[in-house]
Amino acid sequence: EAICSVYIQPEGVPVPAHPASQQQSYRHVSETVEHKSYGTQGYTSEQSRQTQKIAYTNGTDYSSTDDFKVDTFEYRLLREVSFRESITKRYVGESDIYINTEIDKSLGPVSPPKIAQKPRNSKLQEGTDAQFQVQLSGNPRPRVTWFKNGQRIVNSNKHEIVTTHNQTTLRIKNTQKSDSSHYTLLAENPNGCIVTSAYLVVESPQETYVQDHKSQYILDSQQTGIEERVEISEKALAPQFVRVCQDRDVTEGKMTRFDCRVTGRPYPEVTWFINERQIRDDYNHKILVNESGNHALMITNVDLRDSGVVTCIARNKSGETSFQCRLNVIEKEQVVAPKFVERFSTLSVREGEPVALNARAVGTPTPRITWQKDGVPIIPNPELRINTDGGASTLDIPRAKASDAAWYQCTAQNVAGSTATRARLYVEVPKEPPPEQKRLHLPRPTKIIEPEPAPGPEIIYLRHVERARPYIPPGEE
Incomplete structure (x- = not known):
């Protein structure tokens, strides 16, 4: 709202001066x-x-x-x-x-x-x-x-x-x-x-x-010193929602929030109901409002009793309005950790024989089955097939090879936990007969090598050597 002053200039009258300092x-x-x-x-x-x-x-x-x-x-x-x-x-x-x-x-x-x-x-x-x-x-x-x-x-x-x-x-x-x-x-x-x-x-x-x-x-007016009072009455406006909530499905135990926005004069008072029961602030329900007309009902931990029709009513002295939406609370499914009721054990087969490893696990929800070979996830192929039906799974090897010998593990997992079973597969490879030993054919000798004769006695010649006399200095004789 604003007030605008207009000066009408009479014909033939000079325009009065309005100094910059003269402002209303x-x-x-x-x-x-x-x-x-x-x-x-x-x-x-x-x-x-x-x-x-x-x-x-x-x-x-x-x-x-x-x-x-x-x-x-x-x-x-x-x-x-x-x-x-x-x-x-x-x-x-x-x-x-x-x-x-x-x-x-x-x-x-x-x-x-x-x-x-x-x-x-x-x-x-x-x-x-x-x-x-x-x-x-x-x-x-x-x-x-x-x-x-x-x-x-x-x-x-x-x-x-x-x-x-x-x-x-x-x-x-x-x-x-x-x-x-x-x-x-x-x-x-x-x-x-x-x-x-x-x-x-x-x-x-x-x-x-x-x-x-x-x-x-x-x-x-600083120019005339006269005060003019203008009284303007505000028109009352009935409440009106400019944004409302929509129906929703929420799992039990989760948090949800209903947001809306309302206008009106005087400012309307907003009340929330669930199944015609008025909602007030408590440990589980929180009523929120800010200055821009946004209102919200926040349920921190949705319960089955909150399922039903959510009603929001806005009132002021000019009237009231409301809207409704539905809250469908989905019961929280009970979860059970997986457990193997059928396991496979260590197995030894001959090369070329088929192999089938069977396992079955139960749990809520139905567990997801995966296979590993020596800790590495198995990718199905024509030589190694995996068939899974619910919690039951079979690992098929049509023709076992020496490279198939390893530790095999089956893992069952769901939101409640996981479990595994493992065993070793041995593949026996048939031994080949030892090769026949070949005899060495050496040529007959054409020259006889006689041994060297034994050496004769060695002659040593000795020469007589006169023994030296000791030295005696003169004068001591």
């Missing part, structure tokens, strides 16, 4: 429509379309934009254990570092956390205090964690968290426009966890909200 300013005051849903609420406001830098009490800076998906954040808190443990990690000195495991008999039987009263969306002016109250139960007593747009909040001068016997309260002091965010509560004990969220809108004092879905535009 407009103040647009409109009502923010509250978006409600079960457990997750949202507002459409100018603050949600601005990127702000928010300083959290725990010292962490976080850039908050309208891209923050509170439904995705809640889903990760519930389903991703490692993510939940990392984001809820306490600092040294905090009193609730560990989840309480002590069972309190005064709280009744052991049970996971449950939320009796969820926080409400709030719309306040700057400078006031905001407060979110949640009533919860559980045994052992749940540990409570508050988040602002996905960032953990700790006690500080800005935020005060008070938890009593069955109630927790988050108080935000002296709210500013930067406090406009999604606030999420996580309650957890050893038996489970649960989350819930609310949205806070903080308006500046200059912004005024008009009831009955009316918007008032004030035109300030």
